[in-house]
Amino acid sequence: MVNDTTRLLGLDGLVVEGVEVDADGVPVVDLSTGCEQARCCPGCGRRAAQIKQWATTRPRDLPVAGRTMRLRWRKRRWYCPTAACPRKSFTEQVAQVPARSRLTMRLRQAAGAAVADGGRTIVQSARDHGVSWPVVAQAFTAHASRVLPDEPEPVAVLGIDEVRRGEPHWAWDEKAGSWTKTADRWHVGFCDLSAGQGLLAQVEGRTTAAVTGWLAARSPAWREQITAVAIDMCTVFKAAIRQMLPHALLVVDHFHVVQLANRAVTEVRRRVTLTARGRRGRGSDPEWRMRNRLTRSATRMSGKHVDRLTDTLEALPTRIGAPILATWNAKEDLLDLLATARTQPDREHVHRLLRRFYTRCAATDLPELHRLATTIETWWPQISAFLATGITNAGSEGTNRVIKTVARDAYGFRNPENQRLRTRTATTRRHRGHLNPA
Ligand SMILES: [Zn+2]
Incomplete structure (x- = not known):
């Protein structure tokens, strides 16, 4: 049943029946279902025996050997054998091509990884993979939550620094008769200065509470192994560290x-x-x-x-x-x-x-x-x-440069949560092994 072309394509659960080249010179791959599980009802799990109808779907996939191809999957719609099952009928699906999906999972993942690990913008990845902006944005979020650790590894020297998120907004204050700042948006970043984990997290707002809040959410053991903290001359950070990490040496570079x-x-x-x-x-x-x-x-x-x-x-x-x-x-x-x-x-x-x-x-x-x-x-x-x-906050400053580059490439971010996620994937690329030549 498994032929060479099937192995070459490598879409689990799908069998290549033949490849022809259409009028535009694009290879068209005919697929059939080669997975027993696909015949089982997703509602009750029982194996179906009666075909309702045949259907053809054309999911889009990654190029093979640099060539774009078209997939044509002829699949069945089955009647569920269980009389009481609410599903009544169902179409076949495989892990790489879930029901109703018009893209293979690996195309989706590649589009997300290009942003998270490859340093592409969402727009560029969408162009490269021939998919839409929302698809890439969603794939990026899924990929990022998979590859970013929930909790930072131990850190001996912590760097704290602030970076402005976008321009401040000004408004005319009638009462005072002057311009006042209505929104001054800042992110505070926590950076690993000793073990190269890059940016550990960012929180919104330049307040003592923002800094203590993030530190309080870490485990006491994690806080305990921090020996030094590098900050700039900012009393807000100083107060936060005195409160949450009283044992740590405070350094201004x-x-x-x-x-x-x-x-x-x-x-x-x-x-x-x-x-x-x-x-x-x-x-x-x-x-x-x-x-x-x-x-x-x-x-x-x-x-x-x-x-x-x-x-x-x-x-x-x-x-x-x-x-x-x-x-x-x-x-x-x-x-x-x-x-x-x-x-x-x-x-x-x-x-x-x-x-x-x-x-x-x-x-x-x-x-x-x-x-x-x-x-x-x-x-x-x-x-x-x-x-x-000799401890310096240069690591944080370097991180800030990456943060600004990411923001500039994206022409700014409307959603601060997206921005923080993009920033974190960009600044942890080295630690996650994506910038190493080998
Ligand atoms: Zn069923």
Whole structure:
């Protein structure tokens, strides 16, 4: 009964009776039912004996050897032998082609896997497989729930980060007479920074409750084995971790500290240009031309360029050059301090560098620097933990890049649940073995 063509096609329960090529050059595969189970009533399970009628269905399938083909399955409709059975009659079905399905299961699965594991968009997978958008969306959800673990594996270092989901919405507030934000949509992501599981989950909203809620839903044993948590300087996350993971070491990595210091440099530059020149910066202002060099690390520039930068600032009128130079120096002090990470610095050395930074900030009357010093002071325990461990939230940041790419490719998501599922399948592809060359 089983012939070579049947084996080649590999649709369990269906037998190839013959293949002919139609006028368009497309192979047409004639199929018959080769499965005893198909003769049994799905209602009562009894084997039918009396045929009601014959029917032909044309389920669509994956290409064979790169060629699209047409399936033509001639099947029977049976009378149920049980008089009391509500089914009365039924058509034959096999696992790959359920009743009323116009697609084989494997075509459906391939369309879903192309999105979840292959990184395709729903639209592209629909085009590739010749099916509709809703079919792929549904197949994707089914595939994702099959391949994504319900519970994350143990994590030693957890990363928490926020990512904006779409643009904030603004509305005119009549009473206040100003524009207010009506929707500021954020997702908070939990990332495995130690074992490479990728994104573990995302929750909606940037609140302490959102973070504690997800952590509370994990088992105490899972929470217990977390030794460190990397966050950005966000009090909401800090409060949540203190509450749910009091044993874990809280770490703030250099990335956000550097960002903060650079922002202070830019703010001071803009402010002094505005007050001294009475306008915004432009190409004829030396401080505007060096705006990018000011936020680059001096250790990454040649000595000649650093000299030229300080010379230019000193040559500027004092009320422009001096504040910028002071802020730039404070920023460089902070970078020197952060550079001690992963070098096993001794406490004395670190404290000397920290004191130099604080002294520099205190010696000026620049509010931007005072604010920066206050922030560093507030977060010093966590920054110090970064210097000691070298743990960074770079894994979360990398994940955020993937999240944004997925959102951009999809032209945004209307349904946040879909977005979270798509994001999770995309960010766990490596861990699930889909990006490995072998
Ligand atoms: Zn029956």
